[in-house]
Amino acid sequence: MVSLICTLRHHTDEVTCCAFSPSLLATSSGDKTLRVYTTADFSELPFSPLRGHGYGVHCCCFSSCGSFLLSCSTDGSVIVWSAETGEVKATLEHPGRSPLRVCALAPDSSLLLAGACDGTAALWDFRSKTLRRCATISEASVVACCFSPCAQMFVTGCTRGDLKLWDAYTSLLHAEKDAHDLGVTCCCFAPQFIVNGCCVEFRLASCGQDSQLKIWIVSQREGAGRPTPLPQLPHLSAPSLDCRAGETGRERGRESVLTASTLKPLCRIEEFYYSAAAESKETQCQGRKLPGHSGLLLTDWSEDDVQTWLRDEGLVELVGVFKANNIDGPELSQLNKETAAELGIESVGLRGRLLRRIEALKAEQNGSEAPDEFMCPITRELMKDPVIAADGYSYERESIESWIRGKNKTSPMTNLPLQTTLLTPNRSLKMAITRWKSNQELRVAEHLITKAD
Numbered sequence: 001m002v003s004l005i006c007t008l009r010h011h012t013d014e015v016t017c018c019a020f021s022p023s024l025l026a027t028s029s030g031d032k033t034l035r036v037y038t039t040a041d042f043s044e045l046p047f048s049p050l051r052g053h054g055y056g057v058h059c060c061c062f063s064s065c066g067s068f069l070l071s072c073s074t075d076g077s078v079i080v081w082s083a084e085t086g087e088v089k090a091t092l093e094h095p096g097r098s099p100l101r102v103c104a105l106a107p108d109s110s111l112l113l114a115g116a117c118d119g120t121a122a123l124w125d126f127r128s129k130t131l132r133r134c135a136t137i138s139e140a141s142v143v144a145c146c147f148s149p150c151a152q153m154f155v156t157g158c159t160r161g162d163l164k165l166w167d168a169y170t171s172l173l174h175a176e177k178d179a180h181d182l183g184v185t186c187c188c189f190a191p192q193f194i195v196n197g198c199c200v201e202f203r204l205a206s207c208g209q210d211s212q213l214k215i216w217i218v219s220q221r222e223g224a225g226r227p228t229p230l231p232q233l234p235h236l237s238a239p240s241l242d243c244r245a246g247e248t249g250r251e252r253g254r255e256s257v258l259t260a261s262t263l264k265p266l267c268r269i270e271e272f273y274y275s276a277a278a279e280s281k282e283t284q285c286q287g288r289k290l291p292g293h294s295g296l297l298l299t300d301w302s303e304d305d306v307q308t309w310l311r312d313e314g315l316v317e318l319v320g321v322f323k324a325n326n327i328d329g330p331e332l333s334q335l336n337k338e339t340a341a342e343l344g345i346e347s348v349g350l351r352g353r354l355l356r357r358i359e360a361l362k363a364e365q366n367g368s369e370a371p372d373e374f375m376c377p378i379t380r381e382l383m384k385d386p387v388i389a390a391d392g393y394s395y396e397r398e399s400i401e402s403w404i405r406g407k408n409k410t411s412p413m414t415n416l417p418l419q420t421t422l423l424t425p426n427r428s429l430k431m432a433i434t435r436w437k438s439n440q441e442l443r444v445a446e447h448l449i450t451k452a453d
Helices: 260-266 303-312 316-324 329-333 337-342 348-365 397-405 427-452
Strands: 015-020 024-029 033-038 057-062 068-073 077-082 088-093 100-105 111-116 120-125 130-136 142-147 153-158 163-167 172-176 184-196 199-208 213-219 386-388 394-396
Touching: 024 057, 024 068, 033 057, 033 068, 068 100, 077 100, 100 142, 111 142, 111 153, 120 142, 153 184, 153 199, 303 316, 303 329, 316 348, 329 348, 337 348, 386 397, 386 427, 394 397
Parallel strands: 015 057, 057 100, 142 184
Antiparallel strands: 015 024, 024 033, 057 068, 068 077, 077 088, 100 111, 111 120, 120 130, 142 153, 153 163, 163 172, 184 199, 199 213, 386 394
């Protein structure tokens, strides 16, 4: 029997993640907050919601002891909260300020890992809160990660679909290419493991956009470090976004529960078949700007986003002025001739250029969202050369051709086999997209003329 206990409706945007500790439930959201509830009656704690991130929160997790709550965000930071008081204990920033999609804490709370949109993973010593390594581990966004029960290995998954096994020094132990055709969405080690003589076996679960949940063996035996797939679960028919392992686990043939410390002497990294130096493509993170202004509403911009926008618009001489006056997105949207003069921008030409750029930006963001039918279902980008596939859906030609060249000859939308790989140009849709783009450009131009008058 399954029964609904309660429904929590406190967030104002999508709920991106939830996590349990022995006594608490935490949720994160695109509304930039975390909310914390007691599991006794699911009432919200007095210090909730937790506010500290500048953008939406993608992931949250508790430490094994339940004392800490961790969260990561598009703002490129991991915040460590006290689970008892909601106090911020530490804020750890990705060296390149790249948006963070996922974070995980080792079972013994020794290491903290965060995966970023630029394909890097940052690894911190959790106790000292110092960065140990930031390495490029993928060509695509890192959206999944987890530690093994012994805390001496971790797995990462990316939007390209690869699973990779690493040691605690960010040396690659094994790469499983195309583990999930459309991208990995989650991975999780089971807390239980099997000890049989000198052999140790872990179980790893992964799920993805290909509607598959896969269970893998990570073994210390000959060839250890190489995940081996067990039979896939056949009943999933839609993209699987999350997976979790049960919290019970016992040593085979014994009733005593094994702990991570019991396993550590049996699982030394140098005993794995793949050497610690194998295939590592580690590179130190290079500083890069936070690309927040490219996909956020103006009212959500931070001060850094505004300064980045000024540089992109050729208004570098104003960066210092805006920084000194703490101008963020909301302030920028309200800027006019009077406030520009108050900022000390004496040049009439410079003030005019600034105001014209702001009006163009506001016009671009108002009502510029493309209709859903104009977006490619695979890339979620505006189509330039739409074609109709055998499943009846329209896709960007380059995207569906790349899909068909892959090993999966099924429909990206229905997951059913494609009867033919023939693609038919959708000329009427292409004309509609062209008209829509022209209308958008005309709207921006009219808006600028009206403001000038």
